[in-house]
Structures are given as structure tokens and as C-alpha cells.
Amino acid sequence: MTNTPASPKDWDAKSIIAARVAKELRPGMLVNLGIGLPSLVANFLPASSDVFFQAENGVIGLGAHPPEGMEDPYLTDAGGGFVSAVPGAASIDSAMSFGLIRGGHLDLTVLGGLQVDERGYLANWMVPGHKVPGMGGAMDLVAGAKAVIVAMQHAAKGDSKIVPRCTLPLTAERRVTLIVTELAVIKPTDEGLVLLERGPGVSVEEVLGATAASLIVPDEVPEMVLG
């Protein structure tokens, strides 16, 4: 665990999001965590979670940062950072790595987002008029993983990132499985976006007020269970 205050109400947004996403991971899963916020999810798993993490540059069974001075320049994650490997790890080439992703062998990917819309479509790879980083593996991950969780802050510069229709270029023509923010857990469905849970200390009204998209609100919307 990271250094987080005892009560989830006092956690920062990223810790709340990462802790809540961690609850979706199950033993035996093969999981790909995006760089940035999604990578924090690993901090909120029990030591013996029996989850294998994949990095698209070619490792199944990604482990923690190695001890100082023991880094292997040939063992890195998709962001180029040094990692270790867990018992049972396997190294693979890029064709196998994306075969796992696209072929439906990856149980879950957790990715950041710029926008998600009422269809459940994600935009997370470019903003027109800005320097373009490239999609890297994001389009394959969203198109191919069995489940896609978008882990992102609810708003950017005061603007809701959950919108009626994405205005940014899409990452894939695929409905994501779940959206987790510090304010809400939202499930895209045929009927629209369903508000499943509220963030710690957050009311349904506050979620609705912070969301540009329409939300379907069930009779019961429990608070997220974290920690």
C-alpha cells in the first residue's frame, strides 16, 4: 500500500480511483495496466493476489521496481521503466504480446481517459492541435481486451470528462466495461450510463452536477467500498 490516510474520505482522487479499480481484479486474471494513474492499481492489491500483469513490450508477470543497483536494462515496462518479474513470468515478442491483447486472452485492461461518452466509447490518445504522442497499444487494448476499465479523474480543468458524445478522436468503436472516477463508478449499458456507486462522502446530486452526460440513477447507489 502507498502512504494513504486511514479514512478513504481523506484519500486523494488518484488513490480512491486506484483502490476501487483494484477491487475488480480477481485471482488468475491476466491484466494490463496503462502508464500513469492506472499503474497505481498494483499498489492496492494484496501481496498474494495471484494476478499476472502484462506489459505490451513483452512480459507476462511484471514485478515491482528492482532493488537499487539491480536493475536489468533488458527488463522494462511499456513506459521504459525498470521492473522485475514474478515467479512464473514469461517474456514474449511483440506479435505474441498483441496476440494476447487482440485475441481475447487478456482478461482486463485499465486505461486512462480524456473522454468517455454515453455510448461508452473512449477517447484517450490525442487532442487535435496538440503534439500527438501516438496511440501506442491503446487501440489494440480497447478493441481486444475482454474487459476495459477507464480509470480517470471525473473532470479536467473543471470540465466533465464524461460527456454526451466524445468530441476527441475515439480510441476504439467499443463500449468500455466500467468507468471509475473519484466521484463515481459508472457502467455503460444498452440503455445508457448507469451510476453504480458514489465516491467516499459524495452524494448522487454531486455526481450528477459534475457529469455532463446523462446518468441513469438506480434506487440504490451505494458508496464505494475501498481498502
Next chain:
Amino acid sequence: MKKAIRAEEAAALIPDGARVLIGGFMAVGSPLRLIDALVERGVRGLTVIANDAGLPHKGIGRLVHAGAVSRAIMSHIGLNPEIQQKMIDGEIAVELVPQGTLVERIRAAGMGLGGVLTATGLGTPVEEGKQVIEVEGKRYLVETPLHADFALIGARQADYVGNLEYSLTAQNFNPIMALAGKTVIAEPDVIVPVGVIPPDEVRTPGVLVDHLLARAA
């Protein structure tokens, strides 16, 4: 038995304007001495097909910085602001390709296939100008093969006949690219006698490798 050549000899084989596949992922597993030799010889007008543009002064980023690249076909350039700026300035034409599609297009070239069908990129800017076909009720983009004049490969070990072995995440695109270049130049960290690499550990058979870079001086 291969004859090991020096990096500058290898760089001299690659003419200006060549289309080159370069292995590596954020410079991990890239043929770094070969890249340095290309920079040193002042190569120009390369089309570079690779996962990424490395970092500003590392890996493929050194070719970008030296002005050696006129066209790039890559999945990610976000860790190299220099190529992003050159893209905006029109100095380098960049085609961005989803990573899984990129490796399959290279694989298609190397495996003698006319392309691949993938759902990746449907409904996104990647779809623009491409053929979409339906197979068994599902839609796919038609993605064409990516051939190249050269494949520049980084490996951990080679033996005297050119069999290659890779290490962990340094393999990435290398074994796929080794099939897709007309001429394949491999840069191993070390060259060992035949038999040191057991047949089961050979990831790229030596028959694919045209030139081996001699050990670093």
C-alpha cells in the same frame, strides 16, 4: 559461418533514402552501435519503421536528432518531443500505426502474407482511407504489409552462424523484423561459438541474418 563486420562497414551498406526496420522498444533492444554508426556516417532521408522514436538522445532518437529521418512509421512518439516538433514542422512525415497492427503488418511482410485483417482502429482516424471488409459477420480493417530494404536487429547473443537469442523485454519487435528486411543486420551484445545457444533457445535462425556486427572494440 558468418563474417563479423564493423559498425561503420554495416552503416556503409545502408544508402541514403533506405527504408529500414529498427528493433527495440524505447531503445531497449535497439541496435545502438549501428544507430551511432549511421549518425556518424551522416545518412539522410531514411524511412524508419519502428515501434517508437526512442528518447531525444537515445536509440532512434539519435537518428531523428541528426536529421537522418524523413519518414517514420511508428506507434508512439510521445517520449521524444523532438520528432513531435519535426512532425508539426513538416520535416518528418509520421504515419502513426496501432502497435499491434504495426507488428502484424511487419509480420505479414516477413511471412509472405498480403496483409492482415484487424478490428483495431475501426471507428477511429486509423480507419480513414482503408478498406473495411466483413468476415463471418464481423468488420475488419485491411492492413497492408510493411516491407523494408533493411532490418536492423538488436540481440543478446549470436553464434558464428548467426542464430540469435534475445533477453526478456529486449526481444520486442526484433524477431519479427528479422523476417521482413531484404537485408538483415544483427547487432548482438556477444558472439559465442556454435552450440552455446541450444537449438530450442534460438529465436531467430541464422539463415535470416545477412550480417553480424563484430563485438564492440
